[in-house]
Structure formats: structure tokens, C-alpha cells
Amino acid sequence: MAYLTTRIIMVCFDLFFKFSADLHPGLELARLADLPAEVLTEAQRVATSLAETDLHDKEQSQTSKISIRRKALLRVTPSV
DSSP: OOOOOOOOOOOOOOOOOOOOTTSOHHHHHHHHTTOOHHHHHHHHHHHHHHHHHHHHHHHHHHHHHHHHHHHHHHHHSOOO
């Protein structure tokens, strides 16, 4: 009777990529993976749109905070 032994070998690879600050790391990886130009163009469009939406949301949030503070000050300040 033959016994088969199996060995599990775990190998870990650490990959480090240097990427441009103006390009999203995922887009750089997609470029390195040699994806079609159409895919890269669409990915860039989506990334830009998401960044603009995020910036707009942050600006709106800041504006809302200022408005709330002003209203609170008006309630606290005694009228002359």
C-alpha cells in the first residue's frame, strides 16, 4: 500500500509599483496589464468623474457646516 504525501508550499510575493501622482494606481496597473485603449479611456473617464463628485461632496459638506455654525451664532447672539 502506497501513501501519498502532499506538501503545501506557500509563497508570498511583494510587488511594489511606482506610479505618477496624477494617475490613479488602478489605472496605472491597468495600463501595465496592457488592457485595450478603450478600456483605459473609459476607466480614466470614470475615475475623473468620481474624483469630481467626491470634491463636490466635500465642498458641499464644508458649506453646510459653515451655514449651520452661522445659524447657531445667530440664535446665541443677543439682538441689539
